[in-house]
Amino acid sequence: MTAGADRRFRLAIGTATVLALAAIWGVGSAGQWIAPIYFPPPGEVWTAFVQVAVQGYADGMLHQHFLHSCLLVLYGFVAAVAVGVPLGMLMGWSRRAEAILNPAFLLLRPIPPLAWIPLAIVWLGLGDAAKVLVIWFAAFVPSVINSYAGVRSIEPHLLEAARSLGIPRAMLLREVLFPGALPLVFTGLRLSLQACWTTLVAGELIGAITGLGHLLYQGGLDIYPAMILVGMVAVALAGGLMTALLTLLEARAMPWRGR
Template structure:
C-alpha cells in the first residue's frame, strides 16, 4: 500500500535512527559512560518534553514556541526568496545588472549574519522585524548565488534553439531561462531554508519571550540539558518537515526530476 515505506532508503533511515537511539541509551542510561549532568538520558529527555508540552517552560508551551519560530523562519525565508531569486536571475541574464550588483554583493557576502544583529536592533528595535532581518540576510545569499549559477549554467543547445526560434525576451525568460534554472533555484532555496533555521537561535536572542531559540537559551541558563536537547530536536524536526514540504513543491514543478 505504501511502497515508499518499504524502500531500501527508508528502511536504512529507520535503521540509522534506531541505532542512534540505542547508542544514546547505552552511553547515558545503561553504562553511564556519559554523565547525565552533561548529556541527558532518553528518559530524562522524554520527561522534559512532557513538561514543556503540558505545563510549559520558558514562558510558553512547546506548540507556542514552535509557532513563533516557524513564523519567523517563514517570514525571513519568504522575503529572501522573493528578493534573492529575482536578483540572481537578473544578474545571470544581464551583464549590466551583474556589473552593478556584483561588487556590492561581494562586499556584503563575507559578513556573517550574526554581525547584523546590532544594526538590526538599532534600525528595527527588539521586535520580530529585527529577527526576520537577521534570518533574511542568512537566507538571501544562497538564493542569489544559486539562481545566478542556474542561469549561467543553462545548456548551450537550449540557448541556441531559443535563438534560432527568435523568441522574444519575455518568452525566453518565462519558457527557457526560468525553467532551465529551476534545479539550481531549488538548490538555493533548500540551502536558504537550512540557513534560516541555523540562524534562528541567534535571531531569537533579540528580546524574545517565546520561540525555540528562547527555549534553548533558557535551558542553558537553567543548566537543564534535557530541555536543551528537546529544543534542538524540535528545531531539527521542524527544519526537516519544511525541507520535505519544499521537496514536494519541487517535484510538482519539475516532475521529470521526481525520481532523483
C-alpha cells in the same frame, strides 16, 4: 543487487545504527556510565517534553515556540527569495545588470549573517522584526548566487535554438530562462533555508520572548539538559519539515525531472 533491494538494505542498516545509538543511550544512562548532568537519560527527556508541551516552559508551550520560530523563518525566507531570485536571474541574464549590481553584492556576500544582529537590533529593537531582517540576510545571499548560476548554467545552444525559433523576449524569459535556471534556484532555496534556521536559533538565543532558540537559552540558564535536548530535537524537526515541503514543491515545479 537491484535498486529496490539496495534501498531496503540501506534502510535496514540505517535503522539498526539509530537503534544501536538509542540502546547505548538507554543502557549507558541506566548504568550511570553517562553522567546525567552532561547528557540526560531518556526518561528525563520525556518528562521535559511533557512539561513543555502541556504546562509550558520559557514563557510558552512547545507548539507556541515551534510555530513562532517557523513563522519567523518563513517570513525572512519568503522575503529573501522574493527579492533574491529575481535579482540573481537578472544578473545572470543581463551583463549590464551584473556590472551594476555585482560589486555591491560582492561586498555584502562575505559578511556572516550573524554579524548583522547588532545592527538589526539597533535599527529594529529586540523584537521579531530584527530577527526577520537577519534571517533575510542569511537567505538572501544563497538565493542570489544560485539563481545567477542557474541562468548561467543554461546551455547556450538552448538559447540559440529559442532565438532561431523566433521566440519573443517575454516568452523566452518565462519559458526558457526561468525553467532552465530552476534546478539551481532550488539548490539555492535549500541552502537559504538551512541558513535561515541557523540564524534564527542564534538570533533567539540573544533575545526573544518565545521561540525555540529562547527555549534553548532558558534551558541553558536553568542548567536543564533534558529541556535543551527537547529544544534541539524540535529545531531539527522544524527544519526537516520545511525542507521536506521544499522538496515536495521542487518535484511539483519540475515535473520533467520525474524519476
